[in-house]
Amino acid sequence: MPVIAMTQEMGSLAKDVALQLAQTMGLAVMRHEVADRVAGELDLPKSLIHRLRGGKAGLVERLKADQRSIALYTADELFSLADRGNVVLRGWGATVLLRPVPHVVCVRITRSFAKRVEWVMADLDTDDVGLAEAEVRRSDRAHASRMNDLFGVTWGDPVLYDLTLNTDRVSIDSCVEQIRLMTTRPEFAETAESHALLDAMALEARVRVALKQDEVTRDIEVTIQANHGRVALQGIVLDAEERSRAESVAAGAQGVVSVDNQLRLMSHPKKFMSSKQT
Numbered sequence: 001m002p003v004i005a006m007t008q009e010m011g012s013l014a015k016d017v018a019l020q021l022a023q024t025m026g027l028a029v030m031r032h033e034v035a036d037r038v039a040g041e042l043d044l045p046k047s048l049i050h051r052l053r054g055g056k057a058g059l060v061e062r063l064k065a066d067q068r069s070i071a072l073y074t075a076d077e078l079f080s081l082a083d084r085g086n087v088v089l090r091g092w093g094a095t096v097l098l099r100p101v102p103h104v105v106c107v108r109i110t111r112s113f114a115k116r117v118e119w120v121m122a123d124l125d126t127d128d129v130g131l132a133e134a135e136v137r138r139s140d141r142a143h144a145s146r147m148n149d150l151f152g153v154t155w156g157d158p159v160l161y162d163l164t165l166n167t168d169r170v171s172i173d174s175c176v177e178q179i180r181l182m183t184t185r186p187e188f189a190e191t192a193e194s195h196a197l198l199d200a201m202a203l204e205a206r207v208r209v210a211l212k213q214d215e216v217t218r219d220i221e222v223t224i225q226a227n228h229g230r231v232a233l234q235g236i237v238l239d240a241e242e243r244s245r246a247e248s249v250a251a252g253a254q255g256v257v258s259v260d261n262q263l264r265l266m267s268h269p270k271k272f273m274s275s276k277q278t
Contacts, residue, residue, distance in 0.1 A: 001085030001190055002027060002183040003198075005098045007108045008091025010139040011116030011123075013167040014109035017175045018088045024176055025183075028087045030078075030094075037077045038070050041213075055142025069212060071150050076209045079202035085190075095160055096151045101198045103190040105182050108161040109175065112168050162188075200226040203255050207231055210253040216245040222263060224250075229257030237263050 002025060006014055022029040032046075039046040051057040052065055074092050081087055082098055089098070095106040111119075113136065120132040144155040158164060163182055165175045182188060203226040211217040220242055222235035231250050237243050247261040 002087075002188075003082045003085055003098065003101070003104045004088045004179060004183065005082075005094035005104055005106045006088060006090045007095060007110070007161075009108075009110055009116070009143070010136055011119035012109045012111045013119070013172060014090060016172050017109050017165075017167070017179070018090045020172055021176045021179055022088050025180060026086070030081055030087060030089045030092075033081060034074055034077045034092050038073045041073045042066060042069055053142065053146070055138045055145075067149070072205070072209050072212055076202075076205040079198070079205045083198055083202040093147065093150060096147065096153055098198075099160065101194055101201070103188050103194040104198075105179065105188050106160065106162050107179055107182075108156070108158075108164040110156075110164065110166055112166075115168055196228065200228075203229070203231065203253070206255065207250045207253045210249050211246060214245065214249045216242060217249055220246060222246065226256075229255055230260065231256050231258070232260040232262060234262045235264070236266050238266050240265065 004021065004027070006018055008014055018029055021027065035046050035049050038044070039049050048057065048061060048065075049070070051061065052070070057065070075097055078089060078092060078094050078097055081089060082094075082101070082104065095108070098104040099106050113133075116136050117129065117132045120135050121127065121129065124132065124135075126132065140155075147153050147155040153160060163178065165178060167175065170178070204224045207224050207226070211220065211222070220235070220237050222233050222237070225232045225234070231253075233246055233250060237246060243261065243263045243265060246263060247259050250256060251259045
């Protein structure tokens, strides 16, 4: 059940590689699932989600956007898709989120700046080189900022990827073949352990979303650890109500078998509440 995580770099031909790879290997391709999920959960227009991702959102839109919730729903959707297997996931931080899973192949598709500008000019049907260059730079800044803010990594850092392919020199056919071969190597064979790890990561994301969606627990910061359906909650909460509610919300998440509630109560909740109000 191959899972391939790829980058999304404007004008790199990553989309062409992903589509041909999926056709060759009989895999699904993530298309609009994440944007649909995030927009639906947050009751936002999909166009705004795309503007935020592409660095086109205005200052007011950026300030109003609940980036934490966007990240939570994005991770939940990506882990869910990866957990089902047989899929190519492109963009949305997939290469970073799924990198801990041994059987996921993380690929960067890149290309020279000049060729990427040419691609944008053709895509926009314009001969304005300056406009196309600005589009590529804006997109790159948005990606780099998001990867740093959400994951604390440097976008394009080669150690994040198992394979980097330059479409200036390598054809789409050759890219597809190289990635396909990588999925057959023993390092990327799916094992019971690697599948269990992905399943646990998906469950942790699901529980985190469930806590975010509940009025009582939406603002708590807790550590969630899942193992074969057993979920442990660790951290500090304000009072007994939050502690009890967190356990019941976690227990209600799909796939949870049991909850080990290790949450502790805050020693001086009045001081905390006071500081929150100032």
